[in-house]
Amino acid sequence: DAKTTQPTSMDCAEGRAANLPCNHSTISGNEYVYWYRQIHSQGPQYIIHGLKNNETNEMASLIITEDRKSSTLILPHATLRDTAVYYCIVRGMPNTGTASKLTFGTGTRLQVTL
Amino acid sequence: KAGVTQTPRYLIKTRGQQVTLSCSPISGHRSVSWYQQTPGQGLQFLFEYFSETQRNKGNFPGRFSGRQFSNSRSEMNVSTLELGDSALYLCASSVRGQGVPNYGYTFGSGTRLTVV
Numbered sequence: 001d002a003k004t005t006q007p008t009s010m011d012c013a014e015g016r017a018a019n020l021p022c023n024h025s026t027i028s029g030n031e032y033v034y035w036y037r038q039i040h041s042q043g044p045q046y047i048i049h050g051l052k053n054n055e056t057n058e059m060a061s062l063i064i065t066e067d068r069k070s071s072t073l074i075l076p077h078a079t080l081r082d083t084a085v086y087y088c089i090v091r092g093m094p095n096t097g098t099a100s101k102l103t104f105g106t107g108t109r110l111q112v113t114l
Numbered sequence: 115k116a117g118v119t120q121t122p123r124y125l126i127k128t129r130g131q132q133v134t135l136s137c138s139p140i141s142g143h144r145s146v147s148w149y150q151q152t153p154g155q156g157l158q159f160l161f162e163y164f165s166e167t168q169r170n171k172g173n174f175p176g177r178f179s180g181r182q183f184s185n186s187r188s189e190m191n192v193s194t195l196e197l198g199d200s201a202l203y204l205c206a207s208s209v210r211g212q213g214v215p216n217y218g219y220t221f222g223s224g225t226r227l228t229v230v
Contacts, residue, residue, distance in 0.1 A: 043221025
């Protein structure tokens with residue numbers, strides 16, 4: 001799986017948008033970008049994923065650059081409950097051996113403050 | 115519907131002992147994966163089971179093993195415990211292999227194992 005690089009930590013004021021970047025310059029054409037987050041002492045929680053198009057769901061938006069070498073997770077109105085470690089993961093084609101495991105990096109620790 | 119259930123929530127064992135952890139996936143999910151999380155190494159993939167067969171394995175010694183039952187429940191076993199095995203062990207279930215192309219994983223809250 002391609003390696004990802006994320007900033008170690010970020011701060012965001014409550015109510016503002018949190019933009020979490022991820023670099024995945026070695027991503028191959030059939031690999032997906034997934035985002036998970038882990039709130040203290042809980043298991044990771046799926047947020048969103050995408051291949052090449054931008055994606056949006058009820059939790060967040062995912063912006064993938066045209067060359068697919070980087071992406072940004074956007075939490076449009078961060079709340080204190082969004083304080084967590086956010087993991088950007090590059091994952092192989094579905095239903096293949098490489099897709100059946102998630103390779104977690106060190107993630108970005110997002111601190112949302114009042 | 116009920117989420118992924120892991121038992122026990124906390125466990126303290128002595129070096130040299132063995133331990134068995136249990137994971138019940140979301141109803142209808144047939145794939146169960148196990149991960150180890152430590153402060154030093156982060157989240158690392160242990161293995162994945164689907165239809166009672168191990169389908170993928172991470173880089174862990176043979177002391178770490180698992181199995182899956184016909185009802186998709188899974189157990190992992192660690193024998194001859196070492197201090198370094200102290201970690202949060204997480205289980206995740208998915209619909210892998212059930213015709214869903216971009217399946218995600220739902221994680222349980224984990225079992226925190228402390229080896230003394």
